[in-house]
Amino acid sequence: MHQRTTSVLAAAALAAVTAVGVAGVATATPNGNVPVRLLALNDFHGNLDVPTGSSGRMVDENGVTVEAGGAAYVAAWMKQLENENTLKVAEGDLIGASPLVSAAFHDEPTLQFMNDLGITASAVGNHEFDEGYAELSRLITGGSHPVDGSPAGPWQGTDFTYLGANVLLDGATALPTLPGFEVLQQVPQGQLKKLVAEYGVPALPPIAVRQVNGVRIGFIGAVTETTPTIVTASGIQGLSFTSVVKSAEFGSQLLDLLGVDAQVLLVHEGDNVLSGKSPDSCSTTANPDGSAGAGTLIAQQVDPQIDLILAGHSHQAYVCQVTDPAGHPRLYSQGGSFGRVISQADFTVDRKSGEIVRSSVTVDNHVVTHDIAPDPATAAFVDTWKQRVSAVSDKAIGSITADLTRVAAPTGETTLGDVIADGQLWATKAGGGAQVALMNPGGVRADLSYAPDGVVTYGEAFAVQPFSNLMQVIPLTGAQLDALLEQQWTAARTAVLQPSASLHYTYTPANAFGDKVSGITIDGVPVDPAATYKVAANNFLVGGGDGFSVFLQPDRSLIWSGPIDLDAFAAYLTASSPVAPPALNRIALG
Incomplete structure (x- = not known):
């Protein structure tokens, strides 16, 4: 555990950190707290078109299995759920194991969709490494594919930050130059060097800081520690994957040094669930040997300064409360997969202290049903890529x-x-x-x-x-x-x-x-x-x-x-x- 610190660079950091969110100032609550809403996706896996078969069905809040998913419906639901307090985030596997309409173009269409949605930060998932770190870096920064070039036009890169606090560069001594590392320039460099020496050199930005309605929210990202066992050796060459709990502490300490007290963990790790349950229920199940699932253990063990854990990886939907190491309740949730669920997390931030009011945190998993009109611009976007893929088909x-x-x-x-x-x-x-x-x-x-x-x-x-x-x-x-x-x-x-x-x-x-x-x-x-x-x-x-x-x-x-x-x-x-x-x-x- 680490102690909270107050940085003299807090004001400078505030000016330097990119402010991403929706314009406008929300009305504070009667006690002066500022409302914030997070809308989250996980394990989208390039499902731009409506998923077929069981991949396109989801149990809703009433226990009824309904058709769900598809980018045009995700966009429509996002517009319906967002307000002036909203930041949009994700928990990894946005790409990889994707249908042909996205995979044929190295998932650039899916990342463009995430750009268009306004995703601001995402944990990296294991599937982001399917084609290796160099290819992930290209997708982040832009440029042509080294083999296929730019068959659909120049790729400009992601507008959001991929986070991976527990993904380390083997043998590296300096931080990479990928977008998102700029925030670390505002950390006192002596303390940054000390932390990096202790935890290792991250291959991806470990944290992101976003401003909404005059308050700052810090995001820490991490991926399942099992990535080396579920990704090909070529995909993780030159990388090491360390403890999520340890790396989350690393991220939390960095946020401390920036004076960012409202902290959220985006982690690509989760649990299995009992079948047929509401996406808003705590339906997680233990491992066959009776031990708690990997996602639950992370939610219980990460630094108590982290107020909320949004998870992915296991493709399940649940909302659970755990107890953090300081003995306080903390919410932990996941939102299914394939764009079938959007997780809505609401909380307030104390404007004076900058802390999330833990008792105010709620999570609601919305099934992306087809009983609302699809977003027409997104539907046209998907149709364009479906036409382009016909040559591959x-x-x-x-x-x-x-x-x-x-x-x-x-x-x-x-x-x-x-x-x-x-x-x-x-x-x-x-x-x-x-x-x-x-x-x-x-x-x-x-x-x-x-x-x-x-x-x-x-x-x-x-x-x-x-x-x-x-x-x-x-x-x-x-x-x-x-x-x-x-x-x-x-x-x-x-x-x-x-x-x-x-x-x-x-x-x-x-x-x-x-x-x-x-x-x-x-x-x-x-x-x-x-x-x-x-x-x-x-x-x-x-x-x-x-x-x-x-x-x-x-x-x-x-x-x-x-x-x-x-x-x-x-x-x-x-x-x-x-x-x-x-x-x-x-x-x-x-």
Whole structure:
């Protein structure tokens, strides 16, 4: 813990810090406090168009599942929620694992949308590093892509500041020159050098300070400490990722030295939740071993000077109260993913002390429903990028010898599902050590038709797998794999996971639920219940989607994350063409 300090440079810092917000002076509350509103997004993942399937649905405050998301609706909701006291922020993964309309242009369209929204600061997420630190720096500062140039015109960079207090430059001795570091020039340089020597040289600005209605709000940004295990080695080359709690203290000390007492943590780390709950409920769940989730631990442990934690990463929506190290209550929340939720945080700042009045802090998660008119300018913007991407969509990526369809055999196996699973195993074997791959049938959204010439385009592959889920590899014991396969058949539904060619087993329909699977082999060898096997699946399944709760049993820190599922499928088609429909014999009838 560090003690509060008063900086003689506070007035100079106030003049030097960029004032970002909405013009106008709000009326103070009766006790002289100044109202402030934050509107926050997290894990947008380039979803400019309305997300499809489960990615475009959200449970609302009444427990009803509704259609949600899409940039035009996000913009409309933002305009409806903002007032003269508003600052807009984000909690990372704005880009990466994005749909084609954004990914085809290295996510420049999404960052332009964030500029247009008026986002002022965002924590960096793990996916911001998918193409490496150099590419992230280019996206921040502007300029042409080193390979693709500027196919859609010159890129001017972000108007907001990406924050990463716990992202360090290995071997660096001087601060980078990225936009946002200017604020540190106002910190007494001797004390700054001492702090940097203690914590390390940040690769991204650790803090941002914004002014609204005559008061200053300090933002600290950090990303999940697990980033090195879920991003490719090339994406994090030259970087280290340190403790979020420690780096938040670093950021808080910097804000202290600037005389900024109102402090908010934007952190790309969160928890899992109980399904079907209101986005405004505290529905977070413990880890399988009973320990608190990573996001909750951060919210409980970061410096007590930090008054509010806005989180991301786990794609869930919740509003929780924790107790800080000083024994005081503190709110911690997250707003789903894919632009389906906007988190509204309201509080007042004591004008005299500059402190957030902790008792005034509230958070309301608004589902971005489609029952209001979409913003017309944003809708036109998205349509422009959809038209531009058509050239990419029409690119040939492989070929097939006959139709690959979702028509199921009596076992539930399909030719297209099997090919997708084979591609997933192919794409995760080297990096993740996968031995088996399983694909959820609901994620296969269209057939691949041979007509007219057997050529498969990128657009056709995208129609098959439009969700931009991540491929992940998770360790399961043989007993857990058996239990997982049994979950395909319940009294409520049948959902047959499409298996890679390495997996074979027998399904006996007449047997009781929980006893329908037998004879499991991997690469022809019977599965040992006590042995551990590495299973590849998309992050929807690994997160327990479609009722496959066995995926939630292993330690989450052991999960390896790889490419987007569509990229895995497309690369497999390119490498393996022409692809023939496989025999539907991986699941035998008993």
